[in-house]
Amino acid sequence: MKPNMNTSKNDWEPMRDDSESESAPLLSSGSHTSVEPAIFEDSEISDLDSTPTNNYFKYSIVKDTLQTGGLFRMILQTRMSLIRCNCRKRLFSIWNTILGSSLLTIPWGIQMAGFFPAIILTLVMSGLCLYTAYCLLLVHRYHGGQKGVEVVDLCRTYLNKWAEYVAKAFSITVLLGAVIAYWVLMSNFLYNSVNFIYDNVATRQYSINVNNSLNTSEILCPKVVIYNGTNSTVIIHDYTSSTLGPAWDLYKTVPLFLGLLIFPLLNFSSPTFFTKFNSLGTMSVVYLIVFVLIKSASWGINMSESDWEVGWILRSSFPALSGMLAMSFFIHNIIVTIMQNNRDQSKNGRDLSIAYLLVTFTYIIVGVVFYVCFPLSKACIEDNMLNNFQKWSGLTVGARIVLLFQLLTVYPLLAYMLRVQLLASIDKRSSMGCVVVVNLVLISVCILFAVFVPYIGTIIRYTGALSGFIYVFTLPSLLYLTILKKQDSLSIFSIVVHTTIPIIGFLNLVAQFFITEK
Secondary structure, X not given: OOOOOOOOHHHHOOOOOOOOOOOOOOOOOXXXXXXOOOOOOOHHHHHHOOOOOOOEOOOOOEOHHHOOOOOOHHHHHHHXXXXXXXXXXXXXXXXXXXXXXXXXXXXXXXXXXXXXXXXXXXXXXXXXXXXXXXXXXXHHHHHOOOOOOOHHHHHHHHOOHHHHHHHHHHHHHHHHHHHHHHHHHHHHHHHHHHHHHHHHHOOOOOEEEEOOOOOOOOEXXXXXXXXXXXXXXXXXXXXXXXXXXXXXXXXXXXXXXXXXXHHHHHOOOOHHXXXXXXXXXXXXXXXXXXXXXXXXXXXXXXXXXXXXXXXXXXXXXXXXXXXXXXXXXXXXXXXXHHHOOOOOHHHHHHXXXXXXXXXXXXXXXXXXXXXXXXXXXXXXXXXXXXXXXXOOOHHHHHHHHHHHHHXXXXXHHHHHHHHHHHXXXXXXXXXXXXXXXXXXXXXXXXXXXXXXXXXXXXXXXXXXXXXXXXXXXXXXXXXXXXXXXXXXXXXXXXXXXXXXXXXXXXXXXXXXXXXXXX
8 A cells, every 4th residue: 555645756766864974874884883774574473563773673682882791692693594585485474473472362352343344444454554554655655765763763763752752652552561561471371281280190071061052161151250250151160160269360470470480581681582482472373373273173063144245234342452562563662673674675665565465364264263153242342362261171271281381481572672772761771789679660550550450451542542653654645745845745635644544543542432341
């Protein structure tokens, strides 16, 4: 999707400001050592995006002058060949980067919006995110297409210093929301995995009463169990919880135990060890897709005539899906880094469009198939679809264990990125004491959310709506309008379109506060 402008293709050829010399990019070599960007291509960091600051870049541009001991050199060496790859591999890289934990919440998002409106909303949000991402590529091309130039640098050059600060702040916000969401997921996976292991060791059995003819013994409706105390379809007697007692509680104690496990990992001098497990990101995404397809095939289609009729109605809670999708399609802070390594820059728009099409198709397939085939009431679908399965369900056990191990290796990397960006914005020289304090504060915040707001869908939709308003809808539009003005190509139509986009993002953010999740 390319912007509709009354400008020729040559208008977007690389141009330089008068203040720049041919040998000096925006980030002066006098203050930074140019290093090729390395990209974490796995989906474990897809929802987590942290935008580069002047000194630290997500996915990850590392500056030797920061005296980080050559952090991520291994990534620079092992992944550089993947960046300079052919078209097919690049498309897979973008697909794999965008996809993430949102796959677990897509069915819930469809339930919140309504079946057919959810599909339409997914297509619309995908198109908007694709368009604004392409606008960033056009601005970078106009700037000169230099490597090492990121969105925050473009904001500083074409907008002002405050725009750069805002970009950095909301980059940290995205990453903070991501680590909180991951903490909630890790607590859930740890709780259920330990319960499963204990049940097998103690040879405990579950007493399950199925009141219909469907094979739903492995399916749960936690909402009914939690709010009504009974479930007319399945009654669960969880012997593990009663045996372990209050010392092992999903919301009260497990997040604390997780903190004891994670905190030592955050204080490693170098997190490069954890990058060796990046391939688990691809494995987890593929596993989830196969998991949904297998389970759905075993259930068959479970949509009554009334379900199809109600499916056309747009529910008042639809902003829950739009907020979540703003994060699900978020790649804007690193898209320049990814695409600037494309050997044929003229193919950037095509490659980006195909990649977004693949991501959209994946989300729709997973969400639609799970929703249509889910055998219980659609209102039972959880914001973490794995919560709809018994802890002894074989494929579910595998999914939880794989995801738990993956997140345990990814979380230290994300915490490092967040800490580095935060401290770099305050003081480039930070002592070990500062590192420990930041880690303690970060873990404390994550624990508080896991205890009091353990809702992954809520966390993702608020984070996506807030950061999407700035990074997906506003900054790309303002940058694009600025370039059009410099080209004397600014029209009323362009102004209307690119002021409407941020308004949509703002309304999406405001709407999050009026959603009641039942």
